[in-house]
Amino acid sequence: MIAHSVLSMRKRLQGFKWLSDMPAMLAWAVLAGILGALATLAFHQGMRFVQQVVAGQHGGIVAVTESLSWYMRLLFPTVGGLCAGVLLWLAGRLPSGSNSDYMEAVAIGDGRLSIRQGLLRSLSSLMTVASGGSIGREGAMVHLASLSASAIGRFTLFSEARLRLLVACGAAAGVAAAYGAPIAGAVFVAEIVLGTMTMSSFGPLLMAAVSAHLTMRMLGGYHAPYEMVNVQAVAGWDILPFLLLGVLIGLAAPAFLKLLNLFRTLFKRTGLGLPLRLALGGLLLGFLLIAIPRVAGNGFSVVSSMLHTDWAWYSVLLILVFKVLATGLTVGSGAVGGVFTPAIFVGAAFGTLFGQVILLVLPGLDLPLYLFTLVGMGAFLGAATSAPFMAILMLFEMTLSYQLVLPLIVACVMAYFVSRGVAEVAMYEVTLVRERDALLRHKLRHTTLAELVRPADTVVSTTTQMRDALQMFLDYPVRYLYVVNEEQVYQGVIAQPDLTRMLLDDNAAQDRVVGDILRMDFVKTLYPNMSLDEAQEHFVNFAGERLPVLNGDGSGRLIGVVYKSAVLEKYSAIKRSLDASGEVMLDARR
Numbered sequence: 001m002i003a004h005s006v007l008s009m010r011k012r013l014q015g016f017k018w019l020s021d022m023p024a025m026l027a028w029a030v031l032a033g034i035l036g037a038l039a040t041l042a043f044h045q046g047m048r049f050v051q052q053v054v055a056g057q058h059g060g061i062v063a064v065t066e067s068l069s070w071y072m073r074l075l076f077p078t079v080g081g082l083c084a085g086v087l088l089w090l091a092g093r094l095p096s097g098s099n100s101d102y103m104e105a106v107a108i109g110d111g112r113l114s115i116r117q118g119l120l121r122s123l124s125s126l127m128t129v130a131s132g133g134s135i136g137r138e139g140a141m142v143h144l145a146s147l148s149a150s151a152i153g154r155f156t157l158f159s160e161a162r163l164r165l166l167v168a169c170g171a172a173a174g175v176a177a178a179y180g181a182p183i184a185g186a187v188f189v190a191e192i193v194l195g196t197m198t199m200s201s202f203g204p205l206l207m208a209a210v211s212a213h214l215t216m217r218m219l220g221g222y223h224a225p226y227e228m229v230n231v232q233a234v235a236g237w238d239i240l241p242f243l244l245l246g247v248l249i250g251l252a253a254p255a256f257l258k259l260l261n262l263f264r265t266l267f268k269r270t271g272l273g274l275p276l277r278l279a280l281g282g283l284l285l286g287f288l289l290i291a292i293p294r295v296a297g298n299g300f301s302v303v304s305s306m307l308h309t310d311w312a313w314y315s316v317l318l319i320l321v322f323k324v325l326a327t328g329l330t331v332g333s334g335a336v337g338g339v340f341t342p343a344i345f346v347g348a349a350f351g352t353l354f355g356q357v358i359l360l361v362l363p364g365l366d367l368p369l370y371l372f373t374l375v376g377m378g379a380f381l382g383a384a385t386s387a388p389f390m391a392i393l394m395l396f397e398m399t400l401s402y403q404l405v406l407p408l409i410v411a412c413v414m415a416y417f418v419s420r421g422v423a424e425v426a427m428y429e430v431t432l433v434r435e436r437d438a439l440l441r442h443k444l445r446h447t448t449l450a451e452l453v454r455p456a457d458t459v460v461s462t463t464t465q466m467r468d469a470l471q472m473f474l475d476y477p478v479r480y481l482y483v484v485n486e487e488q489v490y491q492g493v494i495a496q497p498d499l500t501r502m503l504l505d506d507n508a509a510q511d512r513v514v515g516d517i518l519r520m521d522f523v524k525t526l527y528p529n530m531s532l533d534e535a536q537e538h539f540v541n542f543a544g545e546r547l548p549v550l551n552g553d554g555s556g557r558l559i560g561v562v563y564k565s566a567v568l569e570k571y572s573a574i575k576r577s578l579d580a581s582g583e584v585m586l587d588a589r590r
Contacts (some may be wrong), residue, residue, distance in 0.1 A: 250418025351376015
């Protein structure tokens with residue numbers, strides 16, 4: 001009865017086309033934003049519950065970890081990893097025709113997210129994060145927000161395009177709620193996931209992000225993560241150190257991402273199942289937590305400490321090395337979560353070390369150390385995500401300081417271009433796939449057919465008799481013969497069915513000439529300077545294997561043929577060459 005009522009309601013809603021039109025889309029985006037904020041708050045409550053059960057208290061991950069005994073620091077992440085692995089294993093065994101990742105659902109899917117898989121994956125992330133895993137909680141928060149948006153769209157029977165946009169709105173709401181950064185949340189989804197900043201998509205993203213931000217404020221869940229007061233402005237030649245910082249981070253960020261992929265590869269080589277693999281990662285992380293509990297969690301408290309207290313250079317270096325190792329163990333074991341926040345941590349430590357060196361070498365430089373820490377955070381995030389604009393806005397919103405924007409722009413832009421120049425690697429697979437697709441389209445548009453032209457053997461003259469044409473059909477397994485005049489100018493084709501039908505109807509037709517049954521404009525013609533992309537379009541609507549190629553000088557002379565198989569082979573060769581550099585990286589991330 002209930003199922004029948006729900007189905008009837010969905011059918012009635014489907015009749016109102018205005019529900020998914022653009023003006024109404026803004027209202028749906030607001031709803032997605034509110035639900036995204038609620039999902040974020042629910043995840044926070046889930047973490048507190050797990051911490052309360054295990055440790056008898058809740059709060060910051062580092063504080064909870066420091067309060068545990070040495071054996072609990074070892075046991076908690078191990079058991080947490082095992083539970084997370086079991087949940088992931090169960091999610092993988094569920095039959096689903098929907099996407100399991102919100103980026104795939106928006107970028108290349110139909111916007112449908114598997115609710116059961118999504119909830120299990122989010123619970124898995126909850127177990128990893130709550131038990132001290134060195135990974136960001138934003139991944140699960142964004143996925144839960146996207147999941148709620150997908151459920152709304154599927155219930156109201158949105159079109160595929162509108163459903164994908166609504167899921168993107170959920171993702172923007174999740175980022176905005178997790179970081180208190182509504183503008184950066186919208187830009188993150190537009191720049192990385194959608195790959196477009198058109199207002200038709202960016203407008204709903206902004207509405208979703210803002211509504212999520214307002215909901216967090218109303219429910220007391222908002223705070224600026226790294227609010228800074230009276231940040232010193234940077235002017236004149238003082239900008240040069242940040243330029244150098246951007247270059248160095250552009251070299252370091254790809255190395256960090258490659259290191260994470262190396263850990264993924266090493267864990268896969270163990271041959272362990274997912275639950276045991278995550279338990280092993282938790283166990284190894286536990287040994288680190290016994291010695292240095294500050295590497296637990298996403299590193300928020302440590303970054304705040306670097307911004308407001310003085311750290312010795314060796315302490316910064318030590319925490320950086322062990323944090324990278326802890327993140328590698330967590331991510332490499334297969335844990336679900338975000339690498340967004342760990343990237344901010346690494347950038348903060350890197351920027352702090354760089355600032356300490358610069359201020360030591362140039363003691364007369366009137367710049368506070370925290371500026372290097374903040375700029376390092378943004379530049380590393382921009383280089384790792386391949387989204388410098390988002391990183392600039394993110395740091396601005398998290399610090400509430402406009403004075404930071406100028407050095408951020410310089411460092412983020414330099415870091416991005418250096419990182420893209422030295423290595424084809426990014427935090428999110430969809431970024432690499434989109435870039436390679438764009439490069440593939442570019443190569444297809446600028447690769448011509450000239451090298452694929454082959455001689456045409458099945459050519460007859462307009463004065464050729466029918467019996468000779470029939471013999472050529474018997475000698476060659478083709479459907480068409482190409483017809484030229486005395487000057488070798490292409491005239492058209494004769495089709496085997498036409499010739500056979502005429503001979504069956506009239507035996508005397510053998511003495512007639514090919515020109516009598518010539519068919520014009522039946523088979524499309526190609527030119528040697530035509531792009532591979534254009535040729536593919538011609539072959540899509542053509543059932544045959546080959547098409548004639550005419551001279552490109554306008555004379556209309558037939559110079560040969562191009563085979564469909566040759567076009568496909570050339571396309572595959574170009575695609576393989578583009579995938580070669582990123583193939584290992586993508587395999588490692590799966």
